[in-house]
Amino acid sequence: MRDLTNEIMELIRRTSSSLPPDVEKRLRASIEKEAPGSPARGALETILKNIDLSRANSTPICQDTGTPIFYVHYPVGWSTIKLREQIRAAMAEATKRSYMRPNAVDAIYDNNTGNNLGGEDFPYVHFEEVEGEDLTIELMLKGGGCENVGRQYSLPDNSVGAGRDLAGVRKVVLDAVQKAQGQGCAPGILGVAIGGDRGSSYIKSKEVLFSEMGTRNEDPKIAELEERLTSEANEMGIGPMGFGGKTTVLDTKIVGLSRLPASYFVSVSYMCWAYRRRKLTVRGEEIVYD
Amino acid sequence: MKQLTTPISDEAIRDLKVGDAVELSGMMVTGRDAVHKWMIETFIKKTRAPEGDDLKVYEELKKLLYGSIIYHCGPVVAGLETKEYRIIAAGPTTSIREEPYQADVMKHFNIKGVIGKGGMGPKTLKGCEETPAVYFHAIGGAASYIAQTVTRVHGVFKLEFGVPEAIWVIEVRNFPVVVTMDSHGGSQHAVIDNSSKKVLEDLLARPF
Numbered sequence: 001m002r003d004l005t006n007e008i009m010e011l012i013r014r015t016s017s018s019l020p021p022d023v024e025k026r027l028r029a030s031i032e033k034e035a036p037g038s039p040a041r042g043a044l045e046t047i048l049k050n051i052d053l054s055r056a057n058s059t060p061i062c063q064d065t066g067t068p069i070f071y072v073h074y075p076v077g078w079s080t081i082k083l084r085e086q087i088r089a090a091m092a093e094a095t096k097r098s099y100m101r102p103n104a105v106d107a108i109y110d111n112n113t114g115n116n117l118g119g120e121d122f123p124y125v126h127f128e129e130v131e132g133e134d135l136t137i138e139l140m141l142k143g144g145g146c147e148n149v150g151r152q153y154s155l156p157d158n159s160v161g162a163g164r165d166l167a168g169v170r171k172v173v174l175d176a177v178q179k180a181q182g183q184g185c186a187p188g189i190l191g192v193a194i195g196g197d198r199g200s201s202y203i204k205s206k207e208v209l210f211s212e213m214g215t216r217n218e219d220p221k222i223a224e225l226e227e228r229l230t231s232e233a234n235e236m237g238i239g240p241m242g243f244g245g246k247t248t249v250l251d252t253k254i255v256g257l258s259r260l261p262a263s264y265f266v267s268v269s270y271m272c273w274a275y276r277r278r279k280l281t282v283r284g285e286e287i288v289y290d
Numbered sequence: 291m292k293q294l295t296t297p298i299s300d301e302a303i304r305d306l307k308v309g310d311a312v313e314l315s316g317m318m319v320t321g322r323d324a325v326h327k328w329m330i331e332t333f334i335k336k337t338r339a340p341e342g343d344d345l346k347v348y349e350e351l352k353k354l355l356y357g358s359i360i361y362h363c364g365p366v367v368a369g370l371e372t373k374e375y376r377i378i379a380a381g382p383t384t385s386i387r388e389e390p391y392q393a394d395v396m397k398h399f400n401i402k403g404v405i406g407k408g409g410m411g412p413k414t415l416k417g418c419e420e421t422p423a424v425y426f427h428a429i430g431g432a433a434s435y436i437a438q439t440v441t442r443v444h445g446v447f448k449l450e451f452g453v454p455e456a457i458w459v460i461e462v463r464n465f466p467v468v469v470t471m472d473s474h475g476g477s478q479h480a481v482i483d484n485s486s487k488k489v490l491e492d493l494l495a496r497p498f
Contacts, residue, residue, distance in 0.1 A: 017434075039309065039311075039468050042311065042468070043429050046429040046432045046435060046466065047429060047431065047432060049432075049435050050429070050431065050432040050433065050434050050435035050436075053434045053435055053438070054379075054433075054434040057434060059366075059378050059379055059433075059434040059437065060366050060378065060379040060433055060434065061379075061431060061433060061434065062379065062381055062430075062431040062433045063363070063364060063365050063366050063379035063380055063381050063433040063437075063454075064364065064381070064383065064433075064454075065366070098366050098367075098368045098378045098379075100366075101364065101365075101366040101379070101453065101454055102452065102453050102454070103454070105452060110324070111452070112451075112452025112453065112454070112455070114452070114453075143431075144383075144384075145383065145384040145407070145408070145430065148384065160494055161494065166498070167498035170498065171494055174490060174493055174494070175490065175494075178486050178487060178490045181408065181409070181479065181482065181483060181486070182407070182408050182409070182430075182479075182482075183384050183386060183407075183408035183409075185407070185430040185431050232493050235489055235493065236486040236489045236490060236493075237482070237485060237486055237489060238482055238486050239482070241407065241408075241427065241429060241430055242408060242409065242478075242479060242482055243427070243468070243470070243478065243482075244478070244481070244482050244485075272430070272431060273431060274431040
């Protein structure tokens, strides 16, 4: 089996320092919506300068290099034990090279491990066997500021009059955006999972964030709700960094899961504008980075 | 654009209003969750006895913070092995987590400014009026950009808290911020929270 440690380290470097083009495009487009000279526009201008600078110098876009979330789709024949070892080795080396901040803190004893390697769950790695020949490794870096403003609702929720239906889902998602204010580094991207248990619901609300900006749910009813939520969230005028302005949410992605008759969870994962996700594909001898 | 260099006078602070864009220069120190908790417990409420180099660091901090700025930031730092530190990425972290501590810390050390992101609550706003001090909002996530304004790392305290939580003594030039909480009771965050709440109420009343 091929050793991918160096390639994974390159994936980490790219993810941390080079924002995906679809995200950057949305941010550039949103500038025109904010009044010249306004703090909102100033914030977006600084954000764009920072994107260029990080890419040019291979430095982290954000100093909070976040929770590293790996999704590995592997064909038959690859060892997940070895892949996990390589991911961990690459993560330690990327930290040494300052592509990543040492971010794994033992929650009981408060000590930072210094190399981004915590227990089994840090970095978080999800393996999935797939048909075909290609191996893909996707990486998302999700910062703590935006993670902290994520919310989970158990419907019905009387605080906003949300019942167990899509009308109720809409209400709690809007509530989550209002409560987040600028603290999740708006403009944000919303990953929403409806259903599941508390655990699977939160996980799916993040998984859906691996899709590109503007990817709509196949169900037209849900796709319409995605568009509507983005537009209504922007009516609230929270704006970039919470300074006030027209750009609060760049996109909304919704996924539906099975639920128990007794449970109706809505999980909202808020992704900051520094929406760092990159992919590595191994196709025979060839290595392709997106 | 206003220019301010630390140490900052009370008059200069009183002169600042919500919405002012400012470029900051001079010495400042980083401090976030672990630091604020440690300051409160060890030196302000004294619920825990000083240990190790606590008192020595405290004496240094009293000098460094007087009239100066605390920056809510957990940077990415290179040169850890050689101790020739370079700040690679240094954007602000979310400030609201320091809400229980900030006003007391500000008053205790006579801090003139807090840099962070996301804003803070009524207790800190009152602290800003009384100290006086202001809250400077930096652009969250603009870490490479802000790191370029750090001209020198003078040292580090409490590295045992971990790189992000340590106290980094830095010198900056033209660090861009916006005043979002001033020393006259003004808070852009309270304004936006209220206005967005009203819109939310309208949205919730809208038929599906």
